[in-house]
Structures are given as structure tokens and as C-alpha cells.
Amino acid sequence: MARINVNINPDILLWARQEAGYSIDEVAVKLSVDPERYKNWERKGQDIPFGKLQNLATYYKRQIAVFFLPKVPVKIKKPKDFRNLSPTDSFLSKEVLLTLRRSAHLQRIAKDLEGENYWNKKLLWLNEIEKIKNEKDIITRLRKLIGIDIDQQLKWKSESEAYRNWRTSIEDKLGILVFQFSMPIEELQGFCMTDNLPYIIVTNSNHSYTGRIFTIFHELAHIIRHQSGMCLVDKVEQNQKEEWACNTFAGSFLAPIKTIVPTDNLKEIETYSRKLKVSREVYLRRLKEEGLLPDVKFYALLDKIKATYKKKPKTKGFVLPEVKSRASRGETFYNIVFEAIGTNRINYTDAAHALGLRVSRLINEI
Known part of the structure; x- marks a missing residue:
């Protein structure tokens, strides 16, 4: 059977590679072609074996028809990077780039199916929240809007149940879609997108349930500020003013002052945090924020908590x-x-x- 060569817009080839996070050398190796030959395809878009394009569609997670579009599609607008990483560590891996693309795609589908007016009405609560200046009052009002009081929160039997309930309520009551996808946990723990409707929050399925819960409310704080953002919520430092404020909001929402019992005993901290379905670090930070624990004691206990964590091996079971x-x-x-x-x-x-x-x-x- 004769090999079929095709001509395409070379700019689309360049766009697809960059959006997928591949270098020219990586692509050349995968396609088993000389890098110079591939570079020529991106320069001229001529005489490209159709079979190679099919391979690229698989690698880039694209439909083959994309390569035959006359114009380059719009690039995904990435959320602002709040991770405070060094330039060498701030690159986005193929997994994260794919998650950003996938999330934006689902966002567009939801908008197309329900319409802009539908999603605008779902977000009318934001107009009310914007008029409230005191964060404590914002949290009180949000609790009422979401429909979950602290007594209900304390009754949940597991962290997974808590996550499901928070996620469902955020979607139903606030009109914000909450997706979860697997991403490298050390690279990104969550993000939100507010540049298009509907607003979305994305959590990392590799994170613990308490981590995902905290991420939802951290990203909700960004949404209230009309920000899109990529975040590492567990690694926020006090000099990161925006991220620190979002963490403070999330902690205050999930562990209100009336639920905080003063203690410097790790076993008690574990007990109280488990009741609230938050991590020990969140409860410890709330003690510090409310002036119930001196800084020296806080950092000493934080080190002890971190020392107890062991990296769990990934287990892959079949999921329908x-x-x-x-x-x-x-x-x-x-x-x-x-x-x-x-x-x-x-x-x-x-x-x-x-x-x-x-x-x-x-x-x-x-």
C-alpha cells in the first residue's frame, strides 16, 4: 500500500506540540525520524506522512482532524501561577498541560450545553459576597448559601464522605464545577479558571481527601477575588501574601474558631482535626492564627507531623x-x-x- 503524504498548516503542528509540552527532540524520537526532518515539517508543513500525523494525534491527545484546520486554534489561557517555584521548577509537565486542556474543554462543553445566561445566574451570589467586607461575615454567608453548618460537618463519618458533600454543595449551590484529575502532586495540587463560564475548580486526585477539600476552599477564595490560579496549597509560605490569604480563608471556613480547642498535644490535634475532616497541619495552623499556640511550638509540632508522613506506594486497581x-x-x-x-x-x-x-x-x- 502506497504511503500517503499530506500538507498542513505548519503553525498548527508547532501549536499542537507546544500545547502538549513536547520538545522537538522528544517528538523526533517518538516518531523515529531525524530532528531536522521534523523541524522542516514545522517550518513548511509539506510532505508529512499521514501515519506520522496519526501518531502525533495519539501522543498529543488530539483528534486527527485538528491538524487539518486552516487556522491555529486559540491557545489555552493558563491560570496565574501562584506556586512560588524557581524558574527551573515552574515548568508544567505533560500531565498538567493535558489536565489544563481537558478542564478548559469540559468548561466549554458545559457552557455550550447550558448557555451563558444559565451560568451567569448561578454566580449571582458573587455580587452579594462582594459587598461584604469582613471575612468572617463572608464565611458565615457562604455557609448559609452552601447549606452545610458545622454540626453537619462534624457528623460526617469519613473524609471521603466530607469531600463528596462539599463538592456536591459547591456545584449545586454556587454553580462552580469541581473536577478532579491525576497530576504530579509535587507540581500542582489544584487550580481554578474564571476567565470563561462556568467557573471551575480542579483538584488533584493524588492528593488526600482532606487535601482536596482544603484545595476546593482555597480555590474558592481565588474565585471570590475573580482570580484564576494554579496552586500548591500545602507549600504556601507567609511571604506569599495572596496564597497565604487564601489558605487563611480555607482554614477559617473549615475550622471556625468555635471548633478550635487549645492544645499542643499531637494526639489531641489528630483527634480534633479528624472530627472536622481537615489535616493536622490545618488544625495546627488555626491554633497559631487564633493566637492559641506560640510560633516556636507551632514549628516544632509541624516538623513532628511532617516526620510521620511516609510516601505511600501507588496502587492501581481496575475502575469501571x-x-x-x-x-x-x-x-x-x-x-x-x-x-x-x-x-x-x-x-x-x-x-x-x-x-x-x-x-x-x-x-x-x-
């Missing part, structure tokens, strides 16, 4: 695709897509793509 889809995209997005199928606003192929499922599995879910 539809279960994974619901977990990553959230019930709200999942339901939006299924309702759109029922009202013929989306076809089965596009719906399956949006949910990361095969059409056959999608049909079984209906």
Missing part, C-alpha cells in the same frame, strides 16, 4: 470507566451531558467524548 468518569467530571457535569442527550442537544459520539467513554458504555448508562 463510567465510575472514573463520574469521579473526575463530577455529578453535575455528568448530569448536564445526559440531560442534553435526552433533549437532542448533543449526539452520542460527542457525549461519549465529553465523558471519556466509549459510545457502547455510554448507551449502557442511559
Whole structure:
């Protein structure tokens, strides 16, 4: 069978590679071609073997049709980087770049299916919050809007139950979609996007449940400030004023002063933090913020807590695709897509793509 060569817009080839986070040398190795030959494809876009383009589509997680567009698609607008990393450490890995792309794609789908007016109405609460100047009053009002008081929070039996309840309430009551995807935990623990509707929060599924809960409210603090941001919530230092303020907000929301019991006993800190479904570090920081623990004692206890952590080996068990889809995209997005199928606003192929499922599995879910 004769090999088919094609001509494309070379700028699209460059765009696709950069958006996926590949270097020319990496691509050349994967395609088993000389780097100079690949560079020539990006310069001229001529005589590219169709089979190589298919390989690139797989590597870049793109549909093959993308390479034949006449114009270069708009680049994903990345959230502001609040991670305070050195230039050499601040690069974004392929996993994170893919998560940013995927999240923005789901955001666009949700907007297209429900419409801009729908999502604007969902965010009207922000107008009310903006008029409140005192953070304590903001938290009180948000608690009422979300519909979860401290007594309900204390009744939850597990951290996973707490995460599900917080996530569902943020989506239902505040109109913010909460996605979760696997990312390198040392690189990014969460981010939010507010440049388009609907607003979204993304947590790292490699993080603990308490870490994901804290990330949700840290990112909610950014959203209240109308900021998009990429964050490492566990590694915030006091000189990071914006991040420190968001951490303070999240801590105050999840562990109000009336729930804080003064102590410098690690076992008691563990007990109290478990009741609130927050990490020991969050409870310890709340003690310090409320003036219930001197700095010297705080840092000594913090070191002891960190010393107890051991890196857990990753365990990969089989998860049904539809279960994974619901977990990553959230019930709200999942339901939006299924309702759109029922009202013929989306076809089965596009719906399956949006949910990361095969059409056959999608049909079984209906």
C-alpha cells in the first residue's frame, strides 16, 4: 500500500506540540525520524506522512482532524501561577498541560450545553459576597448559601464522605464545577479558571481527601477575588501574601474558631482535626492564627507531623470507566451531558467524548 503524504498548516503542528509540552527532540524520537526532518515539517508543513500525523494525534491527545484546520486554534489561557517555584521548577509537565486542556474543554462543553445566561445566574451570589467586607461575615454567608453548618460537618463519618458533600454543595449551590484529575502532586495540587463560564475548580486526585477539600476552599477564595490560579496549597509560605490569604480563608471556613480547642498535644490535634475532616497541619495552623499556640511550638509540632508522613506506594486497581468518569467530571457535569442527550442537544459520539467513554458504555448508562 502506497504511503500517503499530506500538507498542513505548519503553525498548527508547532501549536499542537507546544500545547502538549513536547520538545522537538522528544517528538523526533517518538516518531523515529531525524530532528531536522521534523523541524522542516514545522517550518513548511509539506510532505508529512499521514501515519506520522496519526501518531502525533495519539501522543498529543488530539483528534486527527485538528491538524487539518486552516487556522491555529486559540491557545489555552493558563491560570496565574501562584506556586512560588524557581524558574527551573515552574515548568508544567505533560500531565498538567493535558489536565489544563481537558478542564478548559469540559468548561466549554458545559457552557455550550447550558448557555451563558444559565451560568451567569448561578454566580449571582458573587455580587452579594462582594459587598461584604469582613471575612468572617463572608464565611458565615457562604455557609448559609452552601447549606452545610458545622454540626453537619462534624457528623460526617469519613473524609471521603466530607469531600463528596462539599463538592456536591459547591456545584449545586454556587454553580462552580469541581473536577478532579491525576497530576504530579509535587507540581500542582489544584487550580481554578474564571476567565470563561462556568467557573471551575480542579483538584488533584493524588492528593488526600482532606487535601482536596482544603484545595476546593482555597480555590474558592481565588474565585471570590475573580482570580484564576494554579496552586500548591500545602507549600504556601507567609511571604506569599495572596496564597497565604487564601489558605487563611480555607482554614477559617473549615475550622471556625468555635471548633478550635487549645492544645499542643499531637494526639489531641489528630483527634480534633479528624472530627472536622481537615489535616493536622490545618488544625495546627488555626491554633497559631487564633493566637492559641506560640510560633516556636507551632514549628516544632509541624516538623513532628511532617516526620510521620511516609510516601505511600501507588496502587492501581481496575475502575469501571463510567465510575472514573463520574469521579473526575463530577455529578453535575455528568448530569448536564445526559440531560442534553435526552433533549437532542448533543449526539452520542460527542457525549461519549465529553465523558471519556466509549459510545457502547455510554448507551449502557442511559
